Amino acid sequence: MTLNLIDDTEIDISCFVQVNDPNDGEEVHECVMEAITDYIERYDNMLVDGEAEIYFGDSIMYIIGFSRMEGDEETWGIATAEGTITLH
Numbered sequence: 339m340t341l342n343l344i345d346d347t348e349i350d351i352s353c354f355v356q357v358n359d360p361n362d363g364e365e366v367h368e369c370v371m372e373a374i375t376d377y378i379e380r381y382d383n384m385l386v387d388g389e390a391e392i393y394f395g396d397s398i399m400y401i402i403g404f405s406r407m408e409g410d411e412e413t414w415g416i417a418t419a420e421g422t423i424t425l426h
Contacts, residue, residue, distance in 0.1 A: 339390040
């Protein structure tokens, strides 16, 4: 995962998520979103945007981008192959 902060700092994070069935797309999606949401909340005031690459073995299974969405309220949008999810 790469996080881009407002002071032009870039943070690279490696983490693992554990799932019961890697073929269960819904379970994988939920675990990945929980991990990304944790980092968004941790760096919320400093974070501009970021991206995550999710691997199983040597293959990339997901590439996810996230950034602030403009509007009445500050929210985060996460774009995946399945669409856009708005958090808090």
